[in-house]
Amino acid sequence: MTQVQFIRRVLKPAVFIIALIPAALLVRDFFQGDLGANPIEEITHRTGTWALTFLMITLSVTPMRRLLGIGALVHLRRMLGLFAFFYVSLHFLTYIVLDQFFELPAIVEDIAKRPYITVGFASFLTLIPLALTSTNRMVKRLGGRRWQRLHRLIYVAAAGGVLHFLWQVKVEEPRPIIYGLILVVLLGYRIREQRLQARKARRAPRRAAPAPVGSS
């Protein structure tokens, strides 16, 4: 089996199963009554944490490809991104259905008046076009360059997610700061890469345009 085949046929299904474990545990704990005294809060917290975690994992695919020299890891990226969207959607639905029970005026007021909700909601909205354009057909239709530019919005969503977390804690807490630092490292890596590439491009003008950074 080639490396690409291994990644597509073995690693990808394995990661798919692993990525479902948090959701499976949530369902199990729900039915066993193991979500504690305030189950709705617990569901909100777990889905939010996994949403942010999968955003970070998705963002680390490209640096990992470079650092490990395994370009084919890109075959995991779309799936991981969609899992991030899956957990954000569960998180959002938990809020709408379980927490607020469809009380539209209260929801609108929250989104308008609570900065941490406003930012979370904006991040969620940002991710919708990314999920919708994640198919191969949409990549083709948009063209690699435009698709890539659009999908950089995932950094915006992740930064919004960190801010959303940071703004809701009552006292200084390590968790949002840790996510923030991870994001800074990931973003810093990408910016440095781009600088290097731009410099290369300047040194060797008029050769081919830089190869698109791995569209899958």
Added chain:
Amino acid sequence: MLIKRPDDIKSSEITDERLYYDRRKFILAATGVGALAAVGASVSWLRATGEGVDPVGLSTPFAEDEEDVLTSYESITGYNNFYEFGTDKLDPSKHAHTLKPRPWTVAVEGEVNKPQLFDIDDIIKSFPSEERVYRLRCVEAWSMVIPWLGFPLKDLLDRVEPTSRAKFVEFTTLYDPEQMRGQKRAILPWPYVEGLRMDEAMHPLTLLSVGLYGKMLPNQNGAPIRLVVPWKYGFKSIKSIVRIRLVREEPAATWNVVAPGEYGFYANVNPNVDHPRWSQKRERRIGEFRKRPTLAFNGYGDEVAHLYEGMDLTKLY
């Protein structure tokens, strides 16, 4: 109810709770929790009443009206905000076992004629406990209904004879990072301090609690002695008290100092004044699914609203 109880749960708490409903009268003696029972804490049967008011102001589970049902012992002792043991709601029940509620003293001092260092067992002996079923509304928009055992703070204050210069009461929690691991991190300026205005402190609803559900106060709920002010947000009801000082100026209450824009000194439950980051109009009663409307003064307005006449409670929140 959303919370389904697993069939295999054998926790003694739940048995005790059932016992509590069935044979409430005997519970103190039956559980043999020593001090409390020995000194004959008087459990008032359906409602605790004092000074001509109805301090409970709500129906008990024994009444027709099922609006306010006692929160389970498991939830009351398993879901706590007590940052001295960590910021997660589960931390206190996990880590509070390191607290040593005996020996324990409470210094009552300041603007009083007879300052005194009380031993906790003497307090329990000299101030007979009664049962008070109160709603507890957390500033985080959740709530519980808790059967406290305790006595009016007024009784203790009368004993030390406050002077006419006493305008406020300042309460302080134990500071000992060895017993309270959360104090090893400076997330709040330790020790925790809270305060009441003199008339609030002397109000018959204001309780010093030494137990709940007919038992000694569990560590995670603020053993061995804590304040309960049912018309204010939960953070005013300071736990594990070692000092009560009568003072002339408004005390520097911890949350009020840390974030004055979010937590006022008065902190009366008020659905019309939102916390900057969330609404206070509704609350989730632990054990219930849909949120319910939050009541002004947590439903104790008839008893306490007069204390605040002429004050703009949107400014003095």
